[in-house]
Amino acid sequence: MSDAARGESGQPGPTDRQPGVREREATLARLQGGLIVSCQAPEGDPLHGPHFMAEMARAAWLGGAAGIRANSGPDIRAIRQAVPLPVLGIVKRHYPGSPVYITPTLGEAEEAVRAGADVLALDGTARPRPDGVGLERLVEAIRARWAIPLMADVGSVEEGLAAARLGFDLVATTLVGYTDDHPPLGYEPDFDVVARMIDEVTGRLGVPVVVEGHIWEPEQAARCLELGAFAVVVGSAITRPHLITRRFVQAIDVARARVARERVR
């Protein structure tokens, strides 16, 4: 959301100037067919904090990223100042007893919008939210306040269809492998789910699908786009050095064990 859209007080609300249809369409057009780099480092991570995330976003921008996904008001604000790219904003917050943590309530939505998110992403599953407000009502409340494109992070094709019917501008596969609907995934997205999501959500309902999560190779990202994805989001494989290191170490450990076995024979 542009500074003008946040109004003179800096406090967005129903009366603030909002991005027009053209501005929203322009934001989505900039993301279409591109790589969105998720720059996130949770507390405890060596790169945690807005300074590191802004620099990470700058590196992604230099590499040709079309957009950035970022978590928390401070990170979104810093990244927005650092790079001229659309920011998909989320605020992750864990509430006791609630499985929903990606922009779970209106409060987190407000934090992301105030920080300058150009697209707001939120958990688009039907799972219970910490404040008991259902997804449909939350979407209504957000829409009543801000004219910002909304992206639903879902864990199944059914949830993708439901989110598309609720009027989300984008549906993302972010939570596939993280809910009860699907076993955990490794270093590859579930391409069956990706293909079905695109067929159903984009093919039948005309809502663009973003493939996010478990993309570790450039070829996987390219395959998603060939299948008809609107854009792809890559996080860990680009912005989480300790996970990238671990992958190399695991491969080396496997090779070392194999060599040792062959020597014994």
Ligand SMILES: CC(=O)N[C@H](C=O)[C@@H](O)[C@H](O)[C@H](O)COP(=O)(O)O
């Ligand atoms: C499930 C969940 O909370 N996903 C989060 C969403 O914001 C991030 O932790 C992921 O890093 C992001 O989705 C990108 O995925 P990957 O890091 O696999 O490229």
